[in-house]
Amino acid sequence: MAEKVKVTLIKSTIGAVPKNKKTIEALGLTKLHKTVELPNNAATQGALRKVAPYVKVEEA
Numbered sequence: 001m002a003e004k005v006k007v008t009l010i011k012s013t014i015g016a017v018p019k020n021k022k023t024i025e026a027l028g029l030t031k032l033h034k035t036v037e038l039p040n041n042a043a044t045q046g047a048l049r050k051v052a053p054y055v056k057v058e059e060a
Helices: 018-026 042-050
Strands: 004-009 035-039 055-059
Touching: 004 042, 018 042
Parallel strands: none
Antiparallel strands: 004 035, 004 055
């Protein structure tokens, strides 16, 4: 398993549940098609599961 994952915002958060908007913002994703590298741990994996329709995840 990789130590980091690349996460890209692929869908707009307009109309999303406010809790999901906050989660996406907390992951560091502010604009469409922005990519961030995050540590691959249980907390990150749980957040990514919640917002799966909005993001694309790849191993870094």
